[in-house]
Amino acid sequence: MIAQVIVDVAAKQTDRVFEYNIPPELKDVEIGSRVVVPFGRRKVQGFVVGISETTEFSGKLKDLLVVVDELPPLTPELVELSDILAKRIFAYRITLLQTMLPRVMKANYRKILTPLDEETAKLSLFNKEEIDLNEVTDLKQIVKIKKLIEENKAKIEYLVENKAKKKQEYLYNLALGQNAYLNIKAQIKSNAVNQQKLIKDIINNQESYPKTAKQLESELNLSAGFLKQTVEKGWLKRDLIETYRDPLANFKGKNKSKEITLNPGQNRALSKISQAIKERENKTFLLEGVTGSGKTEVYLHAIQKALESGRNALMLVPEISLTPQMVEQVKARFGSNVAVLHSGLSTGERYDEWRRIRRGEAQVVVGARSAVFAPLSNVGLIIIDEEHESSYKQEDTPRYHARDVALLRSKYHHCPLVLGSATPSLASRARAQKGNYELLRLTERANSKALPEVTLIDLKQVEFAGGQFDLSVDLVEKIKEKLARREQVILLLNRRGFANFMLCRSCGYVMQCPNCDISLTMHKDTGQMQCHYCGYKTPIPNKCPNCQETQIRFLGTGTQKVEEELKELIPQASILRMDVDTTRRKGSYKKILDKFGAGEANILLGTQMIAKGLDFPNVTLVGVINADTSLQVPNFNASEKTFDLLTQVSGRAGRADKKGEVMIQTYNPEHYAIELAQSQDYESFYRKEMQVRHQGNYPPFFYTVLISVASKNEQAAAKFAFVVKRKLMQELHAPTIVLGPTPSSIAKIKNQYFYQILVKYKKEDKLNPILHELQDEAQKIKKQGLNVYIDNEPERII
Structure with missing residues (x-):
């Protein structure tokens, strides 16, 4: 069998499928598997995106080396989704595949120097260990290493390490029968307090075993060392088991779910959504309801309908700050069926929640933007709350919009997508006006109270x-x-x-960021002047850095x-x-x-x-x-x-x-x-x-693409931006509009000067091929210090 693999190298030359032979011992390879493959002189991680019985390659294929995970981390749906999105948002496919996983699952690569003979191994340089070349900074050592490689006395090996670690803990079970423990109790000395506590607990609460180390430590105040001794004595036996970190631990039992009767408006909306769930329709609903109209309750009832139909549900919220209150409500309703995914979790918590979802142990997922890639299967309902929010658009590569991804997932799973907001985005409201979405309106507050x-x-x-x-x-x-x-x-x-900026009243000096074209903001609690774009910090001055006078004011x-x-x-x-x-x-x-x-x-x-x-x-x-x-x-x-x-x-x-x-x-x-x-x-x-x-030819009447060119050399950025503009003007025709290039409103960010071109179009068949050519060109000119960014349907054009 042949595996088609996308390798973990984000470049134009490698943005394609590479084929590898699946050796007999790796029969568990599936679409979505994470694998390690030989790639040139090194080993890299990759993702299996297809499996076939034959190949058109005439030479001998290399073998897959390792399958990293027991269960493929990506579902076939997500693998297919990565291919569709890569073409739409001008990102390399490997970048999207990596985005779909928790950050901790990204491969860690190490370059190791290994001696090739015993004499070399004895050199003080090695100190009986392999050398991690990423940590070598001493120039003399670098020269020595280079010489050893040239003389074929040492070689470089490339290691691929998995950073994702499962949490494990000891589980203690009874090793003896009840009578044996009664005999032990009779023999324990009265001053052996811990032994007395443990045996008494075993005799009185035999049915509560096995217990984890954490339980025994908290309930009986027993140390890990003492528990180890009980295993050595044969009183208990222990196993190392996998356990999950629980980000919802603080939510347990806080709020009980209340039985809420929906009002007529809520019932009408729920009825439409429920019908689409039942009939497995990939229909998009725009739930427009005034603030306080009870949209959340409609969501919760709809999720219940999806679960009753034997399917799963995905719910997105725009801000991490919304997650606690929303999770509180969802957790109260659906208990341990709920998993959360957002950037506020620790890497370990995010990894564990993600694995619970992938293993089918959670049926409801609540999270921020990136949770749209949750590896849920059999999805029966997708909800995007506050769908108008700009935080659903990723601002750096890959520049996806969660709403667009949700529409694709809704189509794949034949399930409804509910977009909810008191103030829907103009694009969504316009689609509802045209009949592309079905508009559901809640015009009154759920408690019939007046708006403020x-x-x-x-x-x-x-x-x-x-x-x-x-x-x-x-x-x-x-x-x-x-x-x-x-x-x-x-x-x-x-x-x-x-304060927004510092001004010297003597000379007019404004304290600016050395890396960005913006003034520094005063943060009094930390005693720092700070740039909100690059993070640069410097102490708040007592006198003007320019004229040394003390006549300074903090304004804004x-x-x-x-x-x-x-x-x-x-x-x-x-x-x-x-x-x-x-x-x-x-x-x-x-x-x-x-x-x-x-x-x-x-x-x-x-x-x-x-x-x-x-x-x-x-x-x-x-x-x-x-x-x-x-x-x-x-x-x-x-x-x-x-x-x-x-x-x-x-x-x-x-x-x-x-x-x-x-x-x-x-x-x-x-x-x-x-x-x-x-x-x-x-x-x-x-x-x-x-x-x-309409008067300005802006969305939703026109689609937009923002092309940004950045360089440390302002002239170089401007020059290449005009090259791009000429190419666009030659190939594109009215009613397509090309604006720019112009400097960004903040012309310099992180020591890079930005020039922008905005393309506004209604239907332009030639644009997509041109932008893909530009994406490929960007890879080449990066060596010249030029960066090109393509943002499809940008939320901000500044």
């Missing part, structure tokens, strides 16, 4: 509280009023840090500064801040939200991660500190993102019995995105924004 009352505060005409010009007197007074009633407040400012605002100002204005307030800086540690999202949910703080201040999905019954006020931050971004969808953000965060108020209020501070109260967010009028916004997009 929204007040716009014009910052051009208000009095500010404090001296920072961030918080109006009206907003501060309303916060105090809510706190006096022991109610909670959510405040949104979509900008982290303390961020979540840290607002937190400090709130503490001055409302000393009695207990504030939790939620942004990238406070949520770096594992589990920090859940800790912050649990504290707020338990009433340990009365104000939750954060960036856009707090704007959606959160459900706290005691929150009666939402304040938006500056609604204009997303409106001023130079992007075609800035108005849509602003409307979405304001509508979503407004929906966090008044979700239970208490009436909700929203106060939005803005310098542009007359802008249609802000005006219509005040009334949460999505339909009017959709009509207005579609007119604007």
Whole structure:
């Protein structure tokens, strides 16, 4: 039998199938298997993407060397999916195959120097061990090694190591009968406390064995050393067993599932989805429901229908911060059937959850973007919550959109896809308008309560509280009023840090990142000036680095500064801040939200991660500190993102019995995105924004491709960008539009200058072949210090 393998080398020359003979001892090779193969002078990992009985190759095929896993890590569906996506999003197939797996399953390659004779092996260089060449940095040693290779006294070997490690623990079982333990008990000395504890537990709780080492250590306070002695005495026997790390351990028993009766609108939506599950239709539903309309409950009932039909379910949420609350609900409903996949898990937890899914031990998967590749088989339902969110688009290679992947998986499994949002993306809403998706609408809140009352505060005409010009007197007074009633407040400012930039009043110097064309942001809690693009940090200066004067000011605002100002204005307030800086540690999202949910703080201040999905019954006020931050971004969808953000965060108020209020501070109260967010009028916004997009020839009326050229040499980047532009202009014709090349709005990032070309088209058969040619060309010119990135349907064009 012949295995068709994609090797772990991401390059144009290797982006194809290589054939290998399957030796008789490797009969367990299947499509999706991870294997080690000889490739030139080295060994590399690869994935089996096909198996055949014959080959057209006339020479002798090399043999597969190793099958890495007992169970193929990828399903045949995911292997097929990688081929389709590679053609659509201009990525090498191996890159997609690797993306589908947990990062820990990526191969670790080592170059080892091995002596070829006994005399060489005795050299002090080897010290009786092989040498890992990746760790050799001494120049004298490098010269010696080179000489040994030339004289054929040593050779280089390439090792492929699997970084993924299973968690194992000892399981202790009874080695004797009940009478034997009674005899042992009679002989144990009274001061042998641990022996007494163990034998007493065995006699009284015989049915609870076998027990893990962890159980015995926690229940009886027995050490690993003591347990080892009991095995040596023949009292217990032990086995090393595989166990899973449990990322849901903290969710157990927190919330009991409640029986909720759906209202007529929810029932109508569920009925349509259930019918598609039953009839195995790959139908796409757009569930458009106002904030608080009970979309989550529709999801949970639909998942139940999929499980009842003997099939599995996949549910995506956009932000890791949404996962704790969503998992809480799904876990309460479906228990141990639930697995989670998101970047907040440790590598070990992610590996274990992924294996549970692959082995069919979890029927419901909840996760962020990359969970769309969960190795579920027999999928009966796919849900994408808050489908409008830009976080579903991967911003670096491979630049896939989770919605597009979900559509392909829905087609493969003949199952419905549900896209849910209070503010659907214009593209999805337009498809529903055309009948490509079926529109299901929830027009009322599930508890029949009114939507919160929204007040716009014009910052051009208000009095500010404090001296920072961030918080109006009206907003501060309303916060105090809510706190006096022991109610909670959510405040949104979509900008982290303390100040946006440092300015010297003597010479006008602004402290900038040395690697990027952007000013550094002040982070007061860490005492650092930081770049949010490349991560560069430097201490906050006491005087101007340019003129050495002390007349420096820190201007602009961020979540840290607002937190400090709130503490001055409302000393009695207990504030939790939620942004990238406070949520770096594992589990920090859940800790912050649990504290707020338990009433340990009365104000939750954060960036856009707090704007959606959160459900706290005691929150009666939402304040938006500056609604204009997303409106001023130079992007075609800035108005849509602003409307979405304001509508979503407004929906966090008044979700239970208490009436909700929203106060939005803005310098542009007359802008249609802000005006219509005040009334949460999505339909009017959709009509207005579609007119604007039509006039500008932007999505969803045109498809778009963004081509970025980057280099440390600005002239080189510009020159090649114009070469690309000329090629496009020669081959493409109206109504296709080619814009650029122009410098990116942030011209330099990580010491690379960026030039961009935007292609807008309706139907252009020649474009895809040209872009694949460009992808191949990019491999060659990389040696010249030029990087080319192709982004199909970009979320951001800046």
